[in-house]
Amino acid sequence: MKRTARVAGPVLIVVWTLVPLLWxxxxxxxxxxxxxxxxxxxxxxxxxxxxxxxxTDLFTSALRNSIGISLIATVLSVTLATLAAYxxxxxxxxxxxxMLSVALAIAMxxxxxxxxxxxxxxxxxxxxDTWPGLVIPYLSxxxxxxxxxxxxxxxxxxxxxxxxxxxxxxxxxxxxxKVIVPLAAPGVFTAAILxxxxxxxxxxxxxxxxxxxxxxxxxxxxxxxxxxxxxxQPTAAIAAAAVVVxxxxxxxxxxxxxxxxxxxxxxxxxx
Amino acid sequence: xxxxxxxxxxxxxERRLGWMLCAPALAVMVGVTAYPLVQAVWLSLYSYRIxxxxxxxxxxxxxxxxxxxxxxxxxxxxxxxxxxxxxVAVELVIGFAFxxxxxxxxxxxxxxxxxVLVPYGxxxxxxxxxxxxxxALDTGFVDxxxxxxxxxxxxxxxxxxxxxxxxxxxxxxxxxxxLLLAGLAQVPGELLEAAEVDxxxxxxxxxxxxxxxxxxxxxxxxxxxxLDAYRIFDTVFVTTQGAAGTETVxxxxxxxxxxxxxxxxxxxxxxxxxxxxxxxxxxxVKGFGxxxxxxxxxx
Numbered sequence: 191m192k193r194t195a196r197v198a199g200p201v202l203i204v205v206w207t208l209v210p211l212l213w214x215x216x217x218x219x220x221x222x223x224x225x226x227x228x229x230x231x232x233x234x235x236x237x238x239x240x241x242x243x244x245x246t247d248l249f250t251s252a253l254r255n256s257i258g259i260s261l262i263a264t265v266l267s268v269t270l271a272t273l274a275a276y277x278x279x280x281x282x283x284x285x286x287x288x289m290l291s292v293a294l295a296i297a298m299x300x301x302x303x304x305x306x307x308x309x310x311x312x313x314x315x316x317x318x319d320t321w322p323g324l325v326i327p328y329l330s331x332x333x334x335x336x337x338x339x340x341x342x343x344x345x346x347x348x349x350x351x352x353x354x355x356x357x358x359x360x361x362x363x364x365x366x367x368k369v370i371v372p373l374a375a376p377g378v379f380t381a382a383i384l385x386x387x388x389x390x391x392x393x394x395x396x397x398x399x400x401x402x403x404x405x406x407x408x409x410x411x412x413x414x415x416x417x418x419x420x421x422x423q424p425t426a427a428i429a430a431a432a433v434v435v436x437x438x439x440x441x442x443x444x445x446x447x448x449x450x451x452x453x454x455x456x457x458x459x460x461x
Numbered sequence: 462x463x464x465x466x467x468x469x470x471x472x473x474x475e476r477r478l479g480w481m482l483c484a485p486a487l488a489v490m491v492g493v494t495a496y497p498l499v500q501a502v503w504l505s506l507y508s509y510r511i512x513x514x515x516x517x518x519x520x521x522x523x524x525x526x527x528x529x530x531x532x533x534x535x536x537x538x539x540x541x542x543x544x545x546x547x548x549v550a551v552e553l554v555i556g557f558a559f560x561x562x563x564x565x566x567x568x569x570x571x572x573x574x575x576x577v578l579v580p581y582g583x584x585x586x587x588x589x590x591x592x593x594x595x596x597a598l599d600t601g602f603v604d605x606x607x608x609x610x611x612x613x614x615x616x617x618x619x620x621x622x623x624x625x626x627x628x629x630x631x632x633x634x635x636x637x638x639x640l641l642l643a644g645l646a647q648v649p650g651e652l653l654e655a656a657e658v659d660x661x662x663x664x665x666x667x668x669x670x671x672x673x674x675x676x677x678x679x680x681x682x683x684x685x686x687x688l689d690a691y692r693i694f695d696t697v698f699v700t701t702q703g704a705a706g707t708e709t710v711x712x713x714x715x716x717x718x719x720x721x722x723x724x725x726x727x728x729x730x731x732x733x734x735x736x737x738x739x740x741x742x743x744x745x746v747k748g749f750g751x752x753x754x755x756x757x758x759x760x
Contacts, residue, residue, distance in 0.1 A: 306718035
């Protein structure tokens with residue numbers, strides 16, 4: 191009985207997490223006639239919906255916007271966070287605690303409270319419906335998580351090794367590049383993944399601060415998607431689009447499972 | 462040059478470097494939140510619709526009076542609190558079960574951890590669509606699979622809220638379970654062994670040893686998830702658009718500012734939302750003594 195329990199637990203977890211995904215996949219493979227047959231699995235699987243989705247300008251431009259905006263936000267956020275986290279982990283200066291508290295407060299901020307004023311400000315300064323108009327809010331809301339993750343990570347790095355390398359005849363640049371960068375890279379990378387997930391996932395700013403294909407991101411576009419024709423149900427097409435944008439997430443999770451777990455838990459609990 | 466003076470200079474240089482390195486991040490974080498927040502407070506004192514800029518006029522606190530005496534505000538608050546309490550409570554139980562399984566697992570550790578991260582990483586809107594279509598009258602399989610005939614899940618409050626809460630729990634339990642897993646890892650093994658030797662039952666070991674020793678992790682997980690659940694927006698937008706009595710506070714703020722473009726009234730709702738989030742945080746930190754320094758890994 192104990193053995194069944196040991197197998198049942200993990201199996202239940204995997205089933206619980208995968209059923210909604212399989213359902214989405216199956217829905218995306220259903221043809222127009224079978225979309226409301228009430229079955230879980232598709233009777234006659236077809237890739238037609240994927241063709242529809244990739245021929246829809248709303249989706250392809252949203253995909254482009256999402257990838258571009260998320261990547262830019264990730265690179266900028268991780269760069270700024272690395273500077274701040276290095277200072278917090280390595281240097282002694284007044285205001286250090288305060289900096290961490292500000293980051294914490296911002297992580298708890300209800301983003302929707304800012305949407306009205308940002309909408310008003312962005313329209314005035316010309317950032318409404320542009321890439322920077324989304325990159326900037328993504329930056330400020332991903333910085334807290336990046337800073338904690340990186341600060342926790344940098345505290346664990348044996349910085350003395352840099353000096354040791356210099357004693358052994360390495361130049362400061364070599365010591366930094368060959369010793370410190372490899373040690374710090376996993377942490378920076380973890381922060382980048384978490385930041386990318388946030389930007390990729392955002393919906394509130396996406397629908398409020400954009401209005402056209404110029405900057406509308408995937409989550410926002412999905413909510414406004416109407417399908418190939420106005421008279422056709424967009425369900426299967428939305429499912430196909432949803433599967434497409436889930437592929438990168440699954441790929442990242444498969445490749446970097448261990449780092450994501452470390453990143454999510456390092457800043458959160460440490461005895 | 463005496464070592465003391467050199468030390469002073471060094472210290473000063475270190476401080477300056479510290480501030481310089483933190484300044485860009487701080488500027489972006491505060492610039493995008495503080496200024497718009499002040500703007501929101503300012504706008505909330507006006508009667509102002511974007512479609513009628515000329516009609517903008519100062520009304521003082523009247524917008525707050527309008528919101529707080531409106532029955533819609535209070536029913537939205539009740540809905541939001543209901544969703545938050547049920548979601549977080551169920552997640553704590555399921556998340557703890559997941560964490561225990563992951564803590565003890567020997568085979569398939571990688572597979573389970575990867576599976577658990579998928580809901581965490583997936584776009585909330587995508588997850589909400591999956592659940593909406595699963596329960597929908599036309600495309601759904603749930604009614605079919607459970608022999609419910611043609612039950613309209615989104616037609617009434619209770620069942621619509623059930624689907625919304627289920628979607629939220631599915632999406633965010635992984636985050637909870639990973640935080641709890643980190644907490645479980647800190648429970649000293651010797652304590653559990655000692656308790657077992659002394660003849661403590663399984664339940665006693667759980668409630669007397671394991672849970673008290675991971676209190677910090679539990680409280681931090683609860684705080685983060687409560688604040689997050691209280692801001693629920695995406696799932697409601699996709700599943701019901703706030704119909705059938707499922708509107709939440711965030712959705713009301715969005716509807717007033719963006720859909721109705723009533724920036725004055727909408728800002729009042731936004732400010733009230735912000736205040737309630739601060740209140741929740743204060744209750745957790747002061748009332749339950751959540752140690753945030755510990756949460757940041759400083760101690």
